[in-house]
Amino acid sequence: xxxxxxxxxxxxxxxxxxxxxxxxxxxxxxxxxxxxxxxxxxxxxxxxxxxxxxxxxxxxxxxxxxxxxxxxxxxxxxxxxxxxxxxxxxxxxxxxxxxxxxxxxxxxxxxxxxxxxxxxxxxxxxxxxxxxxxxxxxxxxxxxxxxxxxxxxxxxxxxxxxxxxxxxxxxxxxxxxxxxxxxxxxxxxxxxxxxxxxxxxxxxxxxxxxxxxxxxxxxxxxxxxxxxxxxxxxxxxxxxxxxxxxxxxxxxxxxxxxxxxxxxxxxxxxxxxxxxxxxxxxxxxxxxxxxxxxxxxxxxxxxxxxxxxxxxxxxxxxxxxxxxxxxxxxxxxxxxxxxxxxxxxxxx
Numbered sequence: 001x002x003x004x005x006x007x008x009x010x011x012x013x014x015x016x017x018x019x020x021x022x023x024x025x026x027x028x029x030x031x032x033x034x035x036x037x038x039x040x041x042x043x044x045x046x047x048x049x050x051x052x053x054x055x056x057x058x059x060x061x062x063x064x065x066x067x068x069x070x071x072x073x074x075x076x077x078x079x080x081x082x083x084x085x086x087x088x089x090x091x092x093x094x095x096x097x098x099x100x101x102x103x104x105x106x107x108x109x110x111x112x113x114x115x116x117x118x119x120x121x122x123x124x125x126x127x128x129x130x131x132x133x134x135x136x137x138x139x140x141x142x143x144x145x146x147x148x149x150x151x152x153x154x155x156x157x158x159x160x161x162x163x164x165x166x167x168x169x170x171x172x173x174x175x176x177x178x179x180x181x182x183x184x185x186x187x188x189x190x191x192x193x194x195x196x197x198x199x200x201x202x203x204x205x206x207x208x209x210x211x212x213x214x215x216x217x218x219x220x221x222x223x224x225x226x227x228x229x230x231x232x233x234x235x236x237x238x239x240x241x242x243x244x245x246x247x248x249x250x251x252x253x254x255x256x257x258x259x260x261x262x263x264x265x266x267x268x269x270x271x272x273x274x275x276x277x278x279x280x281x282x283x284x285x286x287x288x289x290x291x292x293x294x295x296x297x298x299x300x301x302x303x304x305x306x307x308x309x310x311x312x313x314x315x316x317x318x319x320x321x322x323x324x325x326x327x328x329x330x331x332x333x334x335x336x337x338x339x340x341x342x343x344x345x346x347x348x
Contacts, residue, residue: 071154
C-alpha cells in the first residue's frame with residue numbers, strides 16, 4: 001500500500017520525522033516498508049512561467065517563438081510546436097523546463113536551436129511530467145499544460161502540482177488488515193513514535209425523507225455478505241475533484257476520474273472500507289439484491305471486459321440483472337456518467 005507521508009499529518013504529529021527515520025522505525029515495529037521514494041524525484045529545474053509573447057518562426061509553418069517570464073530578471077526564449085500555443089496564449093502560465101532540467105523517464109532538456117532560432121528550454125505537457133489527465137482535468141490533452149489563473153510565476157512545478165511529497169510503499173501482511181488504510185497506518189505511526197492520534201468523526205447531514213420511497217435493499221446470501229448498506233444522494237453535478245484530493249489519489253497510485261468516483265476511492269484508502277457508486281437511474285425498479293449469480297448471467301465490468309458469471313460468485317443486482325461483481329468491480333451498465341444526477345453509494 002502506497003502512503004503519502006503528508007496525509008499522515010491529518011491524524012498525528014509528523015514534525016521532525018524524516019522519511020528515512022519513518023521507514024526504518026515503522027519497519028522495525030512490524031509494518032514493513034518495501035520502498036520509499038520522492039514523488040517528484042525525476043523532475044528538476046522545472047518552474048512555472050508566464051507567456052509574454054508568441055510570434056511565428058521565420059523558417060517554419062508550425063513552430064512558434066515564445067518569450068516567458070520565469071521569475072528571473074530576463075525573459076526566457078523557447079521555441080515550440082505545440083498546437084495550443086498561439087498569440088491568444090499570451091498571459092497563460094505553464095511548466096517550463098529550463099536549461100539542464102530533467103523529466104520522468106530520464107529525459108534531459110538543454111538549450112539549443114530549432115531551425116536556427118535559440119531555444120533555452122521547453123514548455124511541458126502533463127504527460128511529460130508523468131501525470132494522467134485526471135490529475136489536471138483542465139489541461140489540453142494534446143499540447144502544453146496551461147495552469148489555472150493565479151498560479152505563481154517562477155515556482156518549482158513540484159510544489160504547484162503536489163509532487164513535493166514522500167511516499168512509503170508498505171507490504172501489508174494478511175494478518176494485519178487493520179493497516180490496509182491511511183488511518184490504520186497513522187495509528188501505527190502514532191504508536192511507534194509515541195505521539196497523539198485522532199480521527200475526526202464524519203458529520204452526515206441528510207435532508208430528511210424516507211429512502212424506502214426510492215429504493216430497497218435485500219441480501220439473499222448473508223453467508224457471503226452479512227451486511228450491505230446504501231445511501232442516496234440527489235441533485236449532484238459531475239465535475240473534477242478538488243486539487244488536494246486528486247493529488248492524494250495520484251500519490252497513492254490511484255487515477256483521479258471525477259468527484260463521485262474519487263470520493264469512493266478516497267474513502268477506501270482512508271478507512272480501508274471499499275465503496276462503490278451506482279447511477280440511480282440505471283437500477284431497475286430502484287432495487288439492490290445481493291445474491292449469488294445465476295449460471296448463464298454475464299456482466300461487462302467498468303474496464304470494458306465481459307465476464308460470464310456462475311453460481312459460485314456473489315453479485316450485486318438490481319431487479320433484472322447484475323450491476324457489479326461483489327468486492328471486485330462495478331458494472332458498465334450502472335457507471336457514473338457526465339449526466340448522472342442521483343447516485344447510490346454502497347458500503348458492504
